[in-house]
Amino acid sequence: MADPSNPTAGAADDDERTLLELERRYCSWGDTVHYADPPKFFERAEGSYLYDREGIPYLDLQMWYSAASFGYGHPRLKDALVRQLDRLPQLASQYLHTERVQLASALGRLNRSKFGLDGRVHFNVGGSQAIEDSLKIVRNSTHKNLVFAFMGGYHGRTLGASAITSSYRYRRRFGHFSDRAHFVPFPYCFRCPYDKKREDCGLYCLQQFEKNFETEYNSFWDPKAGESEFSAFYVEAIQGTGGYIIPPPGYFAGLKKILDERRILMVDDEIQMGMYRAGKFWAIENFDVAPDIVVFGKALTNGLNPLSGVWAREELISPDVFPPGSTHSTFSSNTLGTAVALEVVRMTGEIDYETIAREKGARFLEGLRTLQRRYPKVIGDTDGMGLALRMEICHEDGRTPDRDLTDRMFREGLAGRLAGRRALMGLVLDIGGYFKNVFTFAPSFEISEDDIDLAIDLLDQLIRRCAPPDRL
Numbered sequence: 001m002a003d004p005s006n007p008t009a010g011a012a013d014d015d016e017r018t019l020l021e022l023e024r025r026y027c028s029w030g031d032t033v034h035y036a037d038p039p040k041f042f043e044r045a046e047g048s049y050l051y052d053r054e055g056i057p058y059l060d061l062q063m064w065y066s067a068a069s070f071g072y073g074h075p076r077l078k079d080a081l082v083r084q085l086d087r088l089p090q091l092a093s094q095y096l097h098t099e100r101v102q103l104a105s106a107l108g109r110l111n112r113s114k115f116g117l118d119g120r121v122h123f124n125v126g127g128s129q130a131i132e133d134s135l136k137i138v139r140n141s142t143h144k145n146l147v148f149a150f151m152g153g154y155h156g157r158t159l160g161a162s163a164i165t166s167s168y169r170y171r172r173r174f175g176h177f178s179d180r181a182h183f184v185p186f187p188y189c190f191r192c193p194y195d196k197k198r199e200d201c202g203l204y205c206l207q208q209f210e211k212n213f214e215t216e217y218n219s220f221w222d223p224k225a226g227e228s229e230f231s232a233f234y235v236e237a238i239q240g241t242g243g244y245i246i247p248p249p250g251y252f253a254g255l256k257k258i259l260d261e262r263r264i265l266m267v268d269d270e271i272q273m274g275m276y277r278a279g280k281f282w283a284i285e286n287f288d289v290a291p292d293i294v295v296f297g298k299a300l301t302n303g304l305n306p307l308s309g310v311w312a313r314e315e316l317i318s319p320d321v322f323p324p325g326s327t328h329s330t331f332s333s334n335t336l337g338t339a340v341a342l343e344v345v346r347m348t349g350e351i352d353y354e355t356i357a358r359e360k361g362a363r364f365l366e367g368l369r370t371l372q373r374r375y376p377k378v379i380g381d382t383d384g385m386g387l388a389l390r391m392e393i394c395h396e397d398g399r400t401p402d403r404d405l406t407d408r409m410f411r412e413g414l415a416g417r418l419a420g421r422r423a424l425m426g427l428v429l430d431i432g433g434y435f436k437n438v439f440t441f442a443p444s445f446e447i448s449e450d451d452i453d454l455a456i457d458l459l460d461q462l463i464r465r466c467a468p469p470d471r472l
């Protein structure tokens with residue numbers, strides 16, 4: 001164990017046991033999640049694989065919550081980073097650099113072609129910070145603090161983002177949140193909040209939302225002034241942390257109509273689903289809706305030098321209404337991040353990620369459905385759109401969430417003792433969902449068909465090892 005009186009001792013200790021001791025003593029646990037106990041070290045990353053300190057490979061099916069969608073160590077993106085590192089590694093964001101302007105223009109043009117709307121792009125470094133910036137854009141243009149957001153939604157952990165994220169657990173220790181969002185049930189059809197059936201519900205949940213505006217006494221709407229007390233609705237087109245829940249057709253188009261009629265903005269959080277995760281550049285494109293504001297991060301730089309951003313309609317963000325310094329941050333349009341992001345956007349223009357995500361996603365989903373048919377007393381639901389896929393682990397009845405089994409499978413995947421094609425290997429999984437019983441899969445776009453089949457085989461092994469024998 002390192003000598004605590006020697007300030008540099010920790011740097012020299014690199015055996016795993018000592019590092020874990022040092023981590024327990026010197027690292028804040030508040031900036032991580034500590035799902036695995038003890039937490040897992042990795043040494044190397046390439047393509048769809050992480051390698052631990054013994055060199056054991058782990059097939060990664062969550063790719064850093066979709067931040068590394070294009071695969072670890074992607075050569076073209078790495079080159080873009082290195083080129084920028086050699087030429088203009090840093091620059092105060094008050095000065096301009098080429099990539100910043102080219103990236104904003106590329107995204108602005110892309111959104112013009114997708115949504116038919118003019119707009120501008122605003123940069124920051126993390127998803128939550130971009131959410132904060134979007135909240136300022138909303139408040140600045142509407143002069144209102146109150147927003148709607150979805151139950152099960154996740155928008156980050158800064159104070160503003162926590163206020164619009166549904167989990168009370170994330171707010172409980174941090175005082176009173178006076179402008180906490182009004183949370184609306186998400187159309188989670190497998191667990192319908194109104195106990196309806198998708199086949200004949202007539203989008204009952206949407207009707208319930210619209211009822212809020214029927215009379216002033218429902219508290220949302222002043223019919224005389226024709227004005228809502230609420231300025232915006234924060235949405236994830238497919239809920240990420242909520243468990244990769246895919247809404248039914250027609251829901252978002254109906255919601256946008258209700259909002260437009262009340263002059264309430266739609267803010268589309270694409271931080272986890274953006275950049276082709278759900279088969280289109282933006283997930284919301286799957287639902288034929290043009291949002292007023294789009295927030296993005298994660299895969300924009302494939303998890304290399306962080307960069308996030310907000311695109312907003314011109315009327316909301318033009319310098320006349322949102323002047324210089326409205327939200328400024330030292331690292332906002334950092335040169336390394338913009339260079340990699342520009343390469344990502346160029347790559348998505350040259351390579352058909354829509355087809356890649358659709359075809360690989362279909363193969364993965366077929367594998368999950370085979371498992372569901374094989375283990376009906378373990379898997380309650382499977383679904384997917386593009387390469388955003390889900391599998392709910394449930395008890396015998398196919399519905400009651402089985403969180404313990406989900407945790408056991410997660411831990412066994414990380415133990416690195418599964419039978420690979422040639423040697424032992426592991427599986428990196430992510431657990432999400434309202435009841436923490438959903439495996440949310442976000443494999444790399446580069447994953448091979450062989451590795452998709454291997455993933456299904458490894459999940460099968462996890463079920464056989466972890467589920468009680470009478471449920472197999």
Ligand SMILES: Cc1ncc(COP(=O)(O)O)c(C=O)c1O
Nearest residue numbers: 126127128154155156240271272
């Ligand atoms: C949909 C969504 N919004 C916001 C965030 C917060 O982003 P960050 O963790 O970069 O602050 C996340 C992160 O997982 C997310 O998935």
